[in-house]
Structure formats: structure tokens, C-alpha cells
Amino acid sequence: MTYNDRPLISASTILGMGMGGFVDGILFHQIFQLHNMLSNRVPKVNLVNMEINMFWDGIFHAFTWIMTAIGLWLFWRAMNRDKVPKQIKTFVGSLFLGWGLFNLIEGIIDHYVIQLHHVVENLGLSIFDLLFLASGVIMIIVGQRLIQAGRKGIQKSII
Amino acid sequence: MNLISLMILLLSPLASACPLCHTEIGEQVRGKIFNSSFPLILLETAAPFIIFMIIAFVLHFGWPTKRSMSRGAVSRQNDV
Numbered sequence: 001m002t003y004n005d006r007p008l009i010s011a012s013t014i015l016g017m018g019m020g021g022f023v024d025g026i027l028f029h030q031i032f033q034l035h036n037m038l039s040n041r042v043p044k045v046n047l048v049n050m051e052i053n054m055f056w057d058g059i060f061h062a063f064t065w066i067m068t069a070i071g072l073w074l075f076w077r078a079m080n081r082d083k084v085p086k087q088i089k090t091f092v093g094s095l096f097l098g099w100g101l102f103n104l105i106e107g108i109i110d111h112y113v114i115q116l117h118h119v120v121e122n123l124g125l126s127i128f129d130l131l132f133l134a135s136g137v138i139m140i141i142v143g144q145r146l147i148q149a150g151r152k153g154i155q156k157s158i159i
Numbered sequence: 160m161n162l163i164s165l166m167i168l169l170l171s172p173l174a175s176a177c178p179l180c181h182t183e184i185g186e187q188v189r190g191k192i193f194n195s196s197f198p199l200i201l202l203e204t205a206a207p208f209i210i211f212m213i214i215a216f217v218l219h220f221g222w223p224t225k226r227s228m229s230r231g232a233v234s235r236q237n238d239v
Contacts, residue, residue, distance in 0.1 A: 010219035017211045037204060042191075051176050051188040056204060063208045074219075101214060106207040114203050 003154055004083045009094045009147060011074035016098020016143075018068030023099070024106070025064060028119065029057050035121040044121075071098075085154045093146025100139030107133045 028034045036044060036053035037060050044050050078084045110116045111129045119128035176184035178192055 006219055006221075010215050013218055014211070014215045017215075038200070047176055048184060048187045048191065051178070051184075052191050055178055055188075055192050056200065059201065059204050063205060067208060067211060070215075101211065102207075105210050105214075109207050109210070110203075114206070116203060 012094030020102030090150030097143030103136030
């Protein structure tokens with residue numbers, strides 16, 4: 001019998017990207033209010049600018065919700081396939097991979113290339129933006145290791 | 160000084176604002192969101208998500224040149 005862990009990896013990675021996006025949005029945009037979506041271009045100095053940032057935060061959350069919904073749908077499909085192994089390490093590893101990819105790609109594009117915002121807006125481009133990217137790289141490595149461990153687990157279980 | 164600040168705060172009119180509000184500030188908010196730069200900012204906000212979807216596609220189907228999914232497959236000789 002042939003096993004295929006790709007559907008589980010892709011579904012869980014998208015879920016991880018979505019959840020990583022929600023961590024960013026909820027923790028940094030809303031609870032700590034360190035930055036908002038356009039806070040580098042539209043500084044939060046008055047009510048109008050705050051409303052504009054709030055609107056674009058909402059658009060960001062909408063995209064994040066769509067990612068999570070797609071991830072859930074793919075995960076449901078994957079779990080109903082006989083050839084997809086139900087391996088917890090693959091699942092958790094892919095979640096980490098997705099979250100790491102979110103931090104890395106969103107960090108490069110939004111913080112460095114387009115510069116819509118920075119992690120701590122009051123500081124501008126700072127060490128915290130670099131730490132955000134580093135956290136992404138670390139989570140990608142952890143995720144990759146867990147996915148590899150999951151594949152070894154699958155191989156052991158079928159030998 | 161604090162008393163003066165409190166008086167100013169209490170006497171200042173309440174500001175009501177949202178992208179759909181029919182108030183002066185609401186009009187300003189709407190004007191600064193739905194203008195000629197809206198499509199560009201929407202594209203910029205969506206940019207990381209477009210890349211995420213491309214990555215997810217590649218993870219699921221493999222590179223377009225080799226869609227065999229063979230790398231993700233682990234097989235064994237005997238049936239389970």
C-alpha cells in the first residue's frame with residue numbers, strides 16, 4: 001500500500017499560516033497595538049487614521065480567515081483519504097512550517113519590501129523586525145524536522 | 160492643569176466614526192479608504208497571501224514540472 005502525506009502537509013501548513021496570521025493580528029495589532037496594517041504610511045495620530053488602519057486590519061483578518069477556512073477544508077478532505085497517514089508529528093510539524101512561513105514571508109514583504117508597517121512602529125525598522133523573521137526561520141526548521149520525524153514514523157509503522 | 164484637561168475632555172463633542180457612518184469623520188474615513196489608491200493597497204495587503212497560496216499549491220501538487228507526488232509518498236512491499 002502506498003502512503004501519501006502531501007495532503008496532510010499542505011492542509012496543515014495552510015492552517016498554520018492562518019493561525020500565525022491570527023496571532024500577528026490579535027497579539028500585535030489588537031492586544032499590544034504595536035502596529036497596524038498601514039501604520040507606517042498612515043500613523044495612528046488621530047481618529048481618522050486609526051479608523052483607516054482598523055479597516056485594513058479587518059481586510060488582513062479577512063484574508064487570514066479565508067486561508068484558515070481553505071486549510072480546514074483541505075484537512076477534512078485529507079483525513080477522509082485512506083492513503084493519508086494520521087501522523088501527529090506531520091500535523092504539528094506542518095502547523096509550525098505554516099506559521100514560520102507566515103512570519104518569514106509577511107515579514108519580508110510587509111516590513112522590509114513594501115514597508116506597510118513594522119513590528120514596533122514607534123521604533124521603525126528595528127531589531128524586532130529581524131527577530132520576527134528569525135522566529136519564522138526557527139519555526140520552519142522545527143516544522144521540517146517534525147515532518148521528517150513523522151515520515152520516519154510512517155516508515156517504521158509499515159515495515 | 161489636570162482639571163483643565165478634564166474640562167476640555169468633558170466639553171469636547173463625541174466623535175463618531177466608521178467607514179459606513181454618515182458623520183463628518185465618517186466621511187473623511189470613507190474618503191481616505193475608498194479612493195484611487197484602494198486597489199493598490201488591497202493588492203499590497205493580499206501580496207503575502209498570494210505567495211502563501213502558491214506555496215500551498217506546490218506543497219500539495221509538487222512543482223508543476225513533476226506532479227507525480229512521489230516525494231511525499233512512502234510505500235511498502237506488502238499490503239497493510
